[in-house]
Amino acid sequence: MKVIIVGSTHAGTAAAREILTRHPETAVTIYERNDNVSFVSSGIYLYLTGVIQHLEDMFYASPADLTAMGAAVKTQHNVLRIDTAHKSVQVANMQTGAVFVDTYDKLIMATGSSVIVPPIMGIDHEKVLLCKNYQQAEQLYQSLRPNQQVAIVGAGYMGTELAESYASMGYRVKLFHSHSQILNNYLGPEMAGAAAQLLRDHQVDVHLDERVTGFTSGSDDQLVVETAQGDYPVDLAIVCAGFMPNTELLRGQVAMDRHGAILINKYVQTSNPDIYAAGDACVVNYNPTGQPAYTPLATNALRQGALAGINVFGDLQPYMGTQATSAMQLFDHTMATTGLTYPAAKKRELPVRHVVYQGDWRPAYMPSTAKVTIDLVYDYQSRQILGAQFWSQHDIAQAANTVSVMIQNQNTIDDLAYVDMFFQPNFNQPFNYLNLVGQLAVKQEYQRGNQTPHITAPGNWPTPPEQG
Template structure:
């Protein structure tokens, strides 16, 4: 059997490992448009602060490791088109310019996600950076200077962790978030308020319910961050506005949710029985609601990737779903969450009650 994996993300590499460990005779081809594989983007903040010394240490695996297992790894190869009817793909070799076709028996979509680039005026300014992949991490590191004023747009996991990193390096940090509390997709208001106070204790200037509307050049080579409440002069801005699934290749060919995330069944199989999906490109089966949800976490990606590698050979191992458990360290505190927050349960009109315990 010939299995094609598009994307050497956490999910893609987990799928390849599972296939080649269980069925080493399988022909596995991995197409990856970058020159590196399985970058751990959640560790960028550790690299900035020097906890991780080398950016090269932030890869889950390497092309050489996958080749040793028996995979054909085609880095710097961009898949241009998928024809699900004929089970063919069109691929461009980004180094030579050659365009060729390839075929598959089973396909695993592990194309991951990209940073959402919000429609903000001036978003392409040279002093506005994004934070997700290897190249962007290197840009952030190269931009580090002493006594900088840094604006971070978006207070999800990535933005909050970056705020901690810059603050721990004695940078002046402003954190902008368009919601009423930070980490709103993960924490309820009480825990979010505790996290806010912790950041403020370390001199992070938090702007809640304040949407950034533009970036512009200021005097003395500064960057102006524009909001409805006022303008702020900084040295650098980092936009962390969330992630969107990379699923354009299958748009109109398999079922997706309204965000463009691929829908899967209990065996991480798409609406096309010969295509499986794993990681940030697809939804999770979210146990607290019994409904699909888009929850881009590395733990989900690794589990789904392994399941895709098992289930391409048949419905062998059902997906148990997830509670979307996650945790983060914020200065000298650890915060963890699992399942729905109380406000999220209320929004879904679930019959819930609420209790708070505080103690050692």
């Protein structure tokens, strides 16, 4: 069988490895328009601060690695056109200019995403940079100068991490976000407020509900960031306005959502049975809602890519879907999230409630401890867990993975309240903080008169109100 993979992103690399490990006789050709493969963009902020010394370390595979496995790796080759009717691709060799046609039995679309370039006047200014790929990361690194003022436009994951990076290096940072809270796709307003205050405590100037409208040249070789609320002279601006799927090659040939992301079935197969899609080019099957969603994360790309490599040989391994679990280290705090936030669930008009737990992660009699805040979101009709967000100076990131599995398995707040978790004072309370937030949710439902038959209220719980 002949398989063409378009793009050597996380997804494309994972697909190639899976195919050539399981079926080394397969003819696999990878077309990549860059001169590198599998760049981990989430490590850019670590490179800027020197935590990672060499940007090349952020490639988790090389063309030589894939060639050694048996793939024909064609870097600096740009796919110009895909003809699904004739199962062919038109390709340009970017070094020689030669254009040729190749054919496939199965095609895997792993073209990834691009940074959204918002329609802002002056965004092409030489002092305005983007942040996604290897070349852009090098540009950012080469732009570092002492005592600079840096503006960051967009306070999602990338923008917030960059704000921390520049602030930790002593730069004067202005962070602009057009929403009323930072990290609005990941946190509820209370935790987002805590994260924003942490940034301010480290001298980041956070501008919320302030949309950047233009960039112009100012005096003393500075760049002026323009908003409706004022003009701000800086030395450099970085735009982090989100990502859009690279799917133009298949536009009109396979089904897509309103973002232009490719729709897939449970075997990561598109509406064309000979074409599979993985990573930022396609949707995910989002378990908290049961609906497709566009969620560009490396974890999704790796899993979908591997599944594409398996399922080109048949419907062998179904895609379990995702909870879009992620985490961030912000100065001395850990933020983690999985599933829906409470505002996102309310916006979808789901029957939801939430509880917020705050307490020490281990007993107070230990030499040290720290507060943990957990916001647990659940469906009050089915009692199923829909999401959770975590915030602490203690590293509680793995707790998000535990809740992710419980959402995946459709567990309830009752399950979470009493699921078996060990106790040892070095590591946690007699009841783990995940048990405790589950018990808090059960208590809330009991007090509302929504007691399930298998839950017995402890004696110190108040009598539930009569239901009328």
